[in-house]
Amino acid sequence: MRSSATIKVMTVLLSLFVVVMVAYQVYYHFNEKRDTVEAELYTYNDNVTARGVFVRDENVITYSGDGVLEYNYADASKVSVGSTVANVYASEEDILNVNRIEQLENRIAELERAEQPGTTDYIQPESLKSQIDAKYKLLISASIDNDFDTVKKYESEISQIMSIYNLVTNATDSYDSVIASLKKELKDLKKSVKKPKEKIDASETGYFVSYADGYEAILNKEKCVNLNKQQIVDIIEGNDSVAKPPNSAGKLLKDYSCKILMVIDNDERVVSGIELKAMLSASKETYNVYVESVKDAGDGQSIVILTCDSLDSALVSERVQRIELVFDDYTGLKVPREAIRFNSKKEKGVYVILGQDVQFKKIDIVYEGEDYVLSKNTSNEDYLLLYDQILLEAVKNGNSE
Secondary structure, three states, rough: OHHHHHHHHHHHHHHHHHHHHHEEEEEEEEEOOOEEEEEEEEEEEEEEEEEEEEEEEEEEEOOOOOEEEEEEOOOEEEEEOOOEEEEEEOOHHHHHHHHHHHHHHHHHHHHHOOOOOHHHHOOOOHHHHHHHHHHHHHHHHHHHHOHHHHHHHHHHHHHHHHHHHHHHOOOOOOOHHHEEEEEOOOOHHHHHHOOOOOEEEEEEEEEOOOOOOOHHHHOOOOOOOHHHHHHHHHHHHHOOOOOOOOOEEEEEEEEOEEEEEEEEEOOOOOOOOOOEEEEEEOOOOEEEEEEEEEEEEEOOOOEEEEEEEEOOOOOOOOEEEEEEOOOEEEEEEEEEEEOOEOOOOOOOEEEEOOOOOOEEOOOEEEEOOEEEEEEEEOOOEEEEEOOEEEEEOOOEOOEOO
């Protein structure tokens, strides 16, 4: 009996011991405190960003100053001498009526094209639907980019295709009554609309911009090279009391090139005679710029003069814009310098935790920062992989100390 009781007690104790050991292992696995960091993708770019002053050879366009302006050209559009760049109306209502007349004329033309013989004879609804979907995606993209001229273009194209689609699918039999109604509205509107009080014509061939800020008579491409650091900073910060020219309707740029004046911290990568890539905060485009000169401005700074032979609405949107000079980007797995170790083969790498094991993995450095490096992102398991747990502690004989 005693023997049986003893066996029972020993069995219970052994079972308890096993349970305790398993519990301990589970607890140890999930609660062991090790100083680690996860290997994550990181992109570093060492670009230079500063505000710049855009300088061109510009002539201000003026008018009587009485009335409301309706522009006929988008900014950065090329115009010929004698072209009417804007009309002057007595009120905004007149401008709204003129725009409504244009909308009515376009809509009538769309519906009449849709009803032309042969337009709907050989077109399948699926083909039209695919066209609508494709145009809609392009419209959304243009809208995100704030490219409103392109948005307007795709809106018109979608409207035209949908008009045809309605006829093909028998959603409507005819647009005759709609066209008649629109033509009546158009006729009545033309009777009431007033002609422009004044037309503003281009005095020379150039590139049109719809604003003037007062620097047109002060800055030009010849004078700007002599500006000192403080003068450039005053323009950037708006410290100059430069008044806008009275009765200005915009300006004409003599050509498409410009100079850009920047004050930056000294950077050995920015030297005279090289070409760089530049980006603006107002655009997703990348522009080619040429470093015309770099002058020491004192206090660890330089005056940089760039030239740019591109022209679009973003480049003329403001006199002062934030500019980013683009250099190489580096992408890789971010590794703290304190985690870098060498194995017995003198290979550079890190120790990572894999379950209960500690394993050495090599790193392939693509960029070195001050307190970290970037290792090439690879699928080779001998090297550090994405999401590996990098051990920051010192390791001895394959175990963390």
